[in-house]
Amino acid sequence: MNDLYDVTIIGGGPAGLYTAFYSGMRSLKTKLIEAKPDLGGVVTHFYPEKCIYDVGGIVKIRGEELIEQLTQQAKTFQPKIVKNQVIDRLKVQEDGLFQLTSTNGDVHVTRKIILAVGCGTFEVNKLQLDGAERFENTSLFYAVHQIRQFSGKRVVISGGGDAALDWAAELSQVCRQVTVVYRGDSFTHALEHQVRRLRKHSVNVKLNSELIDLSGSDKLQSVTIRETKTSQTKVIPADALIVNHGFRFGLGGIENWGLSIENNGIVVDQRMESSVKGIFAIGNAASYPNKFYLIAVGFVEGAAAVNAIKHDLDPEAPSQATVSTHHEKFVQKD
Template sequence: MNSCEGEKGVLDLYDVTIIGGGPSGLYTAFYSGMRALKTKIIEAKSDLGGLVTHFYPKKTIYDVGGIPSIEGAQLIEHLNRQAETFHPAIITGQTIVNMERLENQTFKLVASNGAVHYSRRIILAVGSGIFEVNKLPLEEAPLYENTSLFYAAGDPQRFSDKQVVISGGGNGALDWAAELAPHCKRLTVIYRGDQFVHALEHNVERLHTYQVDVKMSSEIVALSGTKGQLSSVTVCSSASGCSETVAADAVIVNHGFQFSLGGLDDWGMTIDNSGICVDQSMQTSVNGIYAIGNAASYPQKLYLIAAGFVEGPIAVNSVKHDLEPEAPAQAMVSTHHSFFNDK
């Protein structure tokens, strides 16, 4: 480490840097504040909230303890507010790709845009990694993106009285169909398979209930419109070999997505098919680096939002013990925590 890096490192040195601002990372930032650790969250996307924000903000979640039902976006809003309680540094739009352990045993983290961060310990709350949607493989598709071609349904109201085409046949696509059908003027689902083998039965049944027009063994082969506004799509049936034009004000594509851990898989951690392997303290095979939430792999791992709410505090308590061996093993419960009692 040169002296410049040393000075900056001391200046900007955080006790904990949480990589990933999904539900697990957000709650962990709150708990880290309960333990008086200087905390930073770094999130790759421009919005916090992880899978919830990007894939199901409008869906209702029923399985978070103590909250009978809550819309995804609202849960993230609550988590954001809770995370801000102890004023962690929150950085969005930076993907961490590189890690280096410095001579003084702190970590130097480098983002893909070149930004540098220094931290004494790292908690990986990266889920399955950076997710990218599979885009519609048509040359003209970018011309319509975000004006009339979308890769997430978002608020159903924006499709009120519109002719909408959904491309895809998994649960995500059929979920969107059921959500949008009551709002649209006309809804068509186009799927290249001849059966909905990747969708739950009740999702398929809902298509009939809402009288959605379904075109199986078919795919969109061309988009037509002007100035970013679609007017129709050309659909080709692999069964009949025929093409037809379907009127469309908007197309929503759900062709799945791809995850990548990016540079993180070169950090020397043991990784299995389910994620980054951790021990009971949530520490990975690399000393000082912890993993929680969907990123963590251990026997009987639960892939629930609530699981990250326990794994995060375990990791934070492990970090606290590591940095301050004399500190109590856990934070004082919030009802008796001095921060809240002194308010």
């Protein structure tokens, strides 16, 4: 028999984490389910080492530190946190409760659902070269989680987007050599100041070029690139290769739940409720006129969804949680 939860939050990015906390403030029995092995959403996966400056009250914080703080805060009221489960299927039981099934077959029963799924689950576009997988996680990487891991190394970065150029500029300060290989003839997807930073940090840039071979036994020793216009090839000695060829995002089975979806977002009303009663959406997943895609906005939307749920489950309850300065949980602590 599955435990029944008042609220099940799907997605453990910044919005889902904060909402798990706020749901505890409202004494709701809460479960949070995340597809990945790590919490933190795109912050954890795309920019853990970058600094964030636009969350109110926090002058500057590294992405992974913000997620650490959010995770600690989310655990205040001991919600159930489930990782490594992609929620895929929805069934409305005869008694009106929702039954959620993950791709591994686990079933979760809940009164209300908050979708904090961002753009959905994401998978990196892997390097399409025979045998590339044998270097994965030893000398072939799809993200930079720790700059210092590459200290003193010769690094090749394949890709020409924001993240690739950011990594190139950062790594050039600790690496022996950094080379960016990009098939375009200019960095049209990057910001002007990023291109200037590349020049300033003397990063080697190979435009109109693509990777055609990787050499080495257990660890990478060199990569071969081909100039796409002339077909000339060149071998570049390399200790590590970082590939940034984009991502595939998708809501997966959630697209079949009958929700109204516009501009890749789930349409919600002022209560953050979707077109299906009892299912709410917040953070980057939610769509409404004049929406801003900021971490701080997801926090506010999470509180709004939880307050609406509290009202639906207990119409006599106050319209919002007792403020934290007066909340019994924290008053006892102080």
